[in-house]
Amino acid sequence: MAATSVLGVFAHVDTTLQAIRELRAKGYADLTVYTPVPVEEIEEEIEHVRPLSKVRFFTLVGALTGTATGFFLTIWTSLKWELVTGGKAPVSIPPFVIIGFELTILFGGLATLLALLVFGRLPKLRPSPSYDPRFTLDRFGVSVGCPSERAQAVSALLSAAGAEEVRR
C-alpha cells in the first residue's frame, strides 16, 4: 500500500478550517497546514489534539543554567584570588546577582533559539514536495498524507471544502 500526499490550496481561512475539520472527521491524521501568517482558529483546530510546544522547556533549562553559571563564575573566580576590592568581601552576593541575571537571560534566549531550530526542524535544506511559494503570500495549503487508493477521495473532499486547486 503506497503512501502519497494530496495538497489543497485555499484562499480563505474559513474554507481551510472546514477542510481540516472534515479530514479529521474522516480519520486523516497526517495533515500539514501551510499559512502565510499564524492564524489562531487554525492553530486551535490543530493544537487540541497535539502536545504543547516543548520550546519552553529548553528556555527554562537554559535560563537556570545561566543563573548557575553566573553565580559559579563570579564566586569561583573570586575565591581563586581572594582580593578585597571596594571594601567588599571577596564573595559578595549583591553584585553577583547582576551577572547571574544577565546570564540567565542570555542562556535562556540562546536555548530558546536552539529549541526553535531543533523542534521547527530548521534549517530545512530541501523544500517539502507539497510546498508552494504562494503560502508566503496569501494562500493556505492543506497537505494530506494518505494511502494511494484513497487519494481520489481526499481530492474530492478538499474540492468540496472549497479548495481553489488540488494536486497530488
Add this chain to the structure above:
Amino acid sequence: MSAPGQTREVTWADVNRDVIRTVGMPGNTYFFWMTVIALTLACGVAAWTYQIYTGMGAAGKRTPQMWAMYITTFVFWIGIGHAGTLISAVLYLFRAKWRTSIYRGAEAMTIFAVMTAGLFPLIHAGRMWFAYWLMPYPNQRYIWPNFKSPLVWDVFAISTYITISIVFFLVGLVPDIAALRDNATGIKKQIYAVLALGWEGSDTQWKHYRRAYGLLAALATPLVLSVHSVVSFDFAMALVPGWHSTLFAPFFVDGAIFSGFAMVLILMLPMRYYFNWYAYITDRHLDAMAKLILVTSLVLSYFYLCEVFTAWYSGDHFERASVFAKATREYAWAYWTMYFCNSVAPLILLWRRARTNTSILYVLSILVLIGMWFERFNIIVPGLGHDFYPYTWGTYYPTVTDSTIIVGSFAWFLLLFMGFIRVLPSLSIVEVKEVLPHPLKHGHAGQHGGGH
C-alpha cells in the same frame, strides 16, 4: 495624510508587494546620501586613527573630566536602542497591534544603536586591542574581571543585550525573508533561501515559532530594563555629587525610551514618505508614538524636579553646590538646553493636532535627541567638573578629534540603517498581515483580527 481606516482596504498581497518593492537596487539619490555618510564615517575613522597614534590627550581628556563626550555618547546610543526593544518585546506582550508596522525598523535601530554604542568604551579606553580583557577567560595567572565593578556589569549587560536583540530580530525576520525568497529570482533567490532557513510556514513551524517568539519577548522585557539600570549604576555606584542616587535606574530607563521614540520617528517619517507606506504607518501610529514621547517626557521632568529637590532637601553641601554649579556656571547653557528640549518642547504634544503633524513631530524629535544628549553630558561633564574639592574643579573643552569621532558615530549608525532598508524588509510582512482582516469566504471581513 492617509484617511482613517485606510488599512482595511489593504490585502495580504498588497503587503507583500509594498514591502518587497522597497528591497532592491536603489536610485541615485540613495547613493548620493550613502556617499556623504561614508565620507563622514571616513573622517571619524581618521580621527580615531589619529587618537590611537597620538594618545588620549587628543580627545581632550584631562583631570577632572576623564569621562567626557565618549561616555556621554555611549549612554546616548544605548538609550536610543531601548525604544526598539520596548516596541518589539514589551508592546508584543501587551498585544498592542499598532506596533506591527513600526517594530521591524525600530528593532533594526536597536541593534545598530547598540553596535554604535559598543564602539565608545573601546574608543574611550584607548588601547582597544586589549578589549578582550573585559571578558572572563581562563588564563595562567588566575586573573579574572572584578565582578564587583559596575563597568564589568556593563560589559555583561550590553553583550547580553546585543546578543538577545540580534536573536530576536533574526527570528522575526525568517518568515519575511521566506516571502522575499518566494518572490525573487536568480542569485537573490539563493541568498534569501539560505537566510530563510527553508521556512515554509507549516503548522509545526508556526507552533514552535510562536512559542519561541513569545518567550524571547518575555526574556527581552526584563533585560531592556536591566540594561539601562546597569548603565546608570556606572554613575550611581560612584560617590560623585549628582551621581550617587537611587533615582538613577528608573530615570535612565525612562530617558532611554523617550530618546528612542524620537529616533524611531526620525527614521520612520522619511521611510513612510519615500516608500509610500501611508497605508501602514498611519496617523494613529504617529499619535501613539507621540503620546509615549509625551508621557516619558513628563516622567523625565518629574525626575529632574526630584533631583533638584533631593539636592536641596538633603541639606548635603556638595549635592547643593553641584546642582547650583550646573545651573549657573560655565555649563549652564547645556543645562537649560536640556530642560527646554526634554521638558518644555514636548508639551506641544498635549495639542492633538501636533501629534499627527509630521513637521512638528520631526522638529520635536530632533530637539529631544539634542536634549537627551545634553542630559548625559550634564550628568558626566559638569558632574566631574565640580566635585568635592575646589582644587579638582575644571572645565572640559572638546577637541576636533573627539567631536569628529562623535559625528562619525552618527554616520556609522546611518550607514548600517540605510544599508538594512535596502536588503531586508523594514516592515514586517507577517505581522502587518496578521492584524489585517483575514480572508474569509463566508462571514464578515474584519471579524477576525481586523480590530486595532
